[in-house]
Amino acid sequence: MAYIKLDREKCKGCMLCISVCPKGQLKEDKGLNKKGIRPVRFLDKDCSGCAFCAIICPDCCIEVYK
């Protein structure tokens, strides 16, 4: 089992990570962060640790553990 840590406050809500996650492990959050932006939330059910999300993130919000 792998997992990611996503910095909710740093996230700009571009949704690029969602678009590349092959496992559907990322979803738009319902709440807002301090920037007033709807960040992304990690579902933590079936992450493969592929790091696609981290590689595409323009704001380096994601750490990957495997």
Place this chain on the structure above:
Amino acid sequence: MKKIFGRTRSLRGVDTHYCQGCGHGVVHRLIAEVIDELNIREITIGVTPVGCAVVAYDYWDFDCVESAHGRGLAVATAIKRLQPDKIVFTYQGDGDLAAIGTAETIHAANRGENLTVVFINNTVYGMTGGQMAPTTLIGQKTATSPLGRNEKTEGYPLRISELLAQLQGVYSVERSSTDSVQGILKTKNAIKAAFKNQMENKGFSLVEVLSACPTYWVLSPVESLDWIKNTMSKVFPPGRIK
């Protein structure tokens, strides 16, 4: 469990001022990763541009010198000649490298200065409000081409990388795209090779990076990457040029 991906030493953890989905953030990270992997953080001097990346020196944790718009390669030439042991690179937009700085760019390349250039092609002048750049596509609407760029009055998208590759002094030119995970990994390899060339005294090496400006393309970040893949890459095909 081991951390297999995280922020690298040369990238500060601060929030950037870039718009959501902006390609500058990706390329900043790639440069920082390359510098750390090559273990050259202490000897690197970045020449930062005027353009949206004007405060890149606040986002990187190595020495930087700010240059006037377009003059990056003149500044870098001076630094490298005075301190040949340093690894010197410029980071320049299309308005910077291919419009106001055309003369500085061409002559530094023609002199074969032993420098590394990271050229961010986002087809517009981002910082000043999304005006047309030399790299704007035919038909592309911008603040100064509201009806779309017309080649009869504004000319054609300038493929300056191909132009520079013609010069004898130029060692390597590669174009790469940040439209996908694979493209980003290729871009990193291209940037790494361009830094290594300088470390091995091979000479002038340039990497053109196709990079999203969702704000002035008036597209979402996801649509912007599709636009790079399906439209921009047709005019600026990624690959090794020299």
